[in-house]
Amino acid sequence: xxxxxxxxxxxxxxxxxxxxxxxxxxxxxxxxxxxxxxxxxxxxxxxxxxxxxxxxxxxxxxxxxxxxxxxxxxxxxxxxxxxxxxxxxxxxxxxxxxxxxxxxxxxxxxxxxxxxxxxxxxxxxxxxxxxxxxxxxxxxxxxxxxxxxxxxxxxxxxxxxxxxxxxxxxxxxxxxxxxxxxxxxxxxxxxxxxxxxxxxxxxxxxxxxxxxxxxxxxxxxxxxxxxxxxxxxxxxxxxxxxxxxxxxxxxxxxxxxxxxxxxxxxxxxxxxxxxxxxxxxxxxxxxxxxxxxxxxxxxxxxxxxxxxxxxxxxxxxxxxxxxxxxxxxxxxxxxxxxxxxxxxxxxxxxxxxxxxxxxxxxxxxxxxxxxxxxxxxxxxxxxxx
Amino acid sequence: xxxxxxxxxxxxxxxxxxxxxxxxxxxxxxxxxxxxxxxxxxxxxxxxxxxxxxxxxxxxxxxxxxxxxxxxxxxxxxxxxxxxxxxxxxxxxxxxxxxxxxxxxxxxxxxxxxxxxxxxxxxxxxxxxxxxxxxxxxxxxxxxxxxxxxxxxxxxxxxxxxxxxxxxxxxxxxxxxxxxxxxxxxxxxxxxxxxxxxxxxxxxxxxx
Numbered sequence: 056x057x058x059x060x061x062x063x064x065x066x067x068x069x070x071x072x073x074x075x076x077x078x079x080x081x082x083x084x085x086x087x088x089x090x091x092x093x094x095x096x097x098x099x100x101x102x103x104x105x106x107x108x109x110x111x112x113x114x115x116x117x118x119x120x121x122x123x124x125x126x127x128x129x130x131x132x133x134x135x136x137x138x139x140x141x142x143x144x145x146x147x148x149x150x151x152x153x154x155x156x157x158x159x160x161x162x163x164x165x166x167x168x169x170x171x172x173x174x175x176x177x178x179x180x181x182x183x184x185x186x187x188x189x190x191x192x193x194x195x196x197x198x199x200x201x202x203x204x205x206x207x208x209x210x211x212x213x214x215x216x217x218x219x220x221x222x223x224x225x226x227x228x229x230x231x232x233x234x235x236x237x238x239x240x241x242x243x244x245x246x247x248x249x250x251x252x253x254x255x256x257x258x259x260x261x262x263x264x265x266x267x268x269x270x271x272x273x274x275x276x277x278x279x280x281x282x283x284x285x286x287x288x289x290x291x292x293x294x295x296x297x298x299x300x301x302x303x304x305x306x307x308x309x310x311x312x313x314x315x316x317x318x319x320x321x322x323x324x325x326x327x328x329x330x331x332x333x334x335x336x337x338x339x340x341x342x343x344x345x346x347x348x349x350x351x352x353x354x355x356x357x358x359x360x361x362x363x364x365x366x367x368x369x370x371x372x373x374x375x376x377x378x379x380x381x382x383x384x385x386x387x388x389x390x391x392x393x394x395x396x397x398x399x400x401x402x403x404x405x406x407x408x409x410x411x412x413x414x415x416x417x418x419x420x421x422x423x424x425x426x427x428x429x430x431x432x433x434x435x436x437x438x439x440x
Numbered sequence: 441x442x443x444x445x446x447x448x449x450x451x452x453x454x455x456x457x458x459x460x461x462x463x464x465x466x467x468x469x470x471x472x473x474x475x476x477x478x479x480x481x482x483x484x485x486x487x488x489x490x491x492x493x494x495x496x497x498x499x500x501x502x503x504x505x506x507x508x509x510x511x512x513x514x515x516x517x518x519x520x521x522x523x524x525x526x527x528x529x530x531x532x533x534x535x536x537x538x539x540x541x542x543x544x545x546x547x548x549x550x551x552x553x554x555x556x557x558x559x560x561x562x563x564x565x566x567x568x569x570x571x572x573x574x575x576x577x578x579x580x581x582x583x584x585x586x587x588x589x590x591x592x593x594x595x596x597x598x599x600x601x602x603x604x605x606x607x608x609x610x611x612x613x614x615x616x617x618x619x620x621x622x623x624x625x626x627x628x629x630x631x632x633x634x635x636x637x638x639x640x641x642x643x644x645x646x647x648x
Binding site for chain 1: 477494623632
């Protein structure tokens with residue numbers, strides 16, 4: 056046996072996983088070939104290095120977090136993939152029923168505002184912005200999904216959604232995060248085509264808590280990110296440009312960087328004395344920061360606002376439709392026993408879920424954009440006279 | 441016939457007794473976290489994955505019938521959770537770099553304090569460990585997984601094949617490639633000691 060033949064077997068040789076015949080040949084070869092013998096040695100050292108890795112400590116927060124999540128789950132449910140799980144979801148329909156007219160009124164009424172106001176989850180829960188031309192669109196004439204954001208605490212939409220929290224009912228136990236970030240629910244958009252929209256608008260949607268609290272669905276890893284519907288008040292991206300002539304652009308830039316910290320990026324052309332900065336601020340802080348800048352430089356900025364309304368509505372509608380399709384398939388699965396049908400449906404569900412995931416990412420980008428503002432600052436040096 | 445402690449705990453846990461479940465997993469928490477850590481390469485992901493794994497175990501307790509030990513069953517779930525996380529991350533194409541030396545100062549100083557080595561040697565040890573972990577991180581997922589399962593968790597080839605749903609030949613070849621890749625990496629990082637060989641007949645030293 057030559058080296059090539061042996062090399063591929065050395066790993067198994069070290070583990071004692073060779074057949075008797077292979078073992079014989081390898082050992083014969085190793086007696087004669089010091090290159091391969093060295094390989095074995097090096098291999099053993101590498102394995103030893105890996106095995107020598109010491110255990111790391113579990114972070115202190117781990118146990119606490121895990122405990123909270125376990126408690127929020129409720130008793131483990133029977134492992135059934137069909138009827139009960141789907142039945143449980145059906146009962147969530149109640150939270151989606153919102154009178155279409157009321158929804159329209161809300162949207163139009165607050166459209167004039169272009170500053171962020173904290174999203175109160177109380178009676179004025181904003182709903183899905185229907186295309187404001189009020190023409191009938193295919194889906195939402197019946198009902199509109201109510202805002203799922205629901206908690207008792209008002210959320211400030213200035214925050215950005217963060218992680219996708221797999222456990223479905225984490226929020227049931229008063230999630231401490233609820234102050235800053237939008238709720239990290241496992242929300243799924245489900246229209247209720249049949250139930251007449253009797254639900255008053257001011258009923259805060261129940262949120263992710265399954266009303267019968269049957270515990271987590273046993274199906275595959277949950278993947279729906281939480282989605283806040285576009286608040287009617289937050290659909291513009293604010294921006295400003297400011298050009299100032301200063302004695303020492305670099306010094307001024309340094310001052311500004313100190314003030315803004317990591318929110319600043321510097322764009323400087325090599326060899327240029329002009330300094331350009333780009334600052335990202337939260338929409339709620341936009342005015343104050345702009346005022347600070349104008350003060351510091353003595354220059355007025357030009358402001359503008361990018362209207363994201365249409366984009367956000369479109370993105371949201373897309374998510375809604377995808378989720379609707381998912382819902383339909385899930386319902387059709389209720390009580391289904393044919394394995395092939397189930398398999399096919401699951402496949403479709405998976406594809407839809409991935410699309411929905413992507414759509415939500417897009418939507419979230421828009422949300423983030425509407426929650427922040429960008430200020431571009433150009434600092435030019437004083438011309439030497 | 442009296443039941444083992446584990447059996448009793450499982451019973452209570454199935455009914456929703458969280459404390460019972462936590463007792464069941466208590467001795468495994470550190471191991472599970474470490475598996476997740478070696479596979480994902482950073483503390484944050486490891487924490488997420490490990491928690492996810494325990495949650496899954498809790499949620500599917502009803503399926504545990506006691507025909508294997510609780511530990512075996514648990515680790516199967518853990519490995520699956522880790523694999524799912526790796527797949528998910530591959531789609532997102534985001535990798536978190538664990539600034540373990542800077543962030544986890546507590547851990548580092550703890551490791552240094554732990555030994556009879558002087559601070560220099562202890563520091564070196566920490567550095568080596570970090571280099572080893574980073575080398576492991578640099579492996580592609582499917583190679584990293586078999587390597588961790590074999591050389592850290594100590595599974596047999598058959599167990600690895602079963603858990604991952606691949607055949608034995610694949611396990612062997614992946615392991616071989618993983619280890620070779622690491623060997624190269626370690627070599628270039630000068631973590632390996634070369635052998636010194638005497639050429640039998642003439643007594644010359646070949647440094648290799």
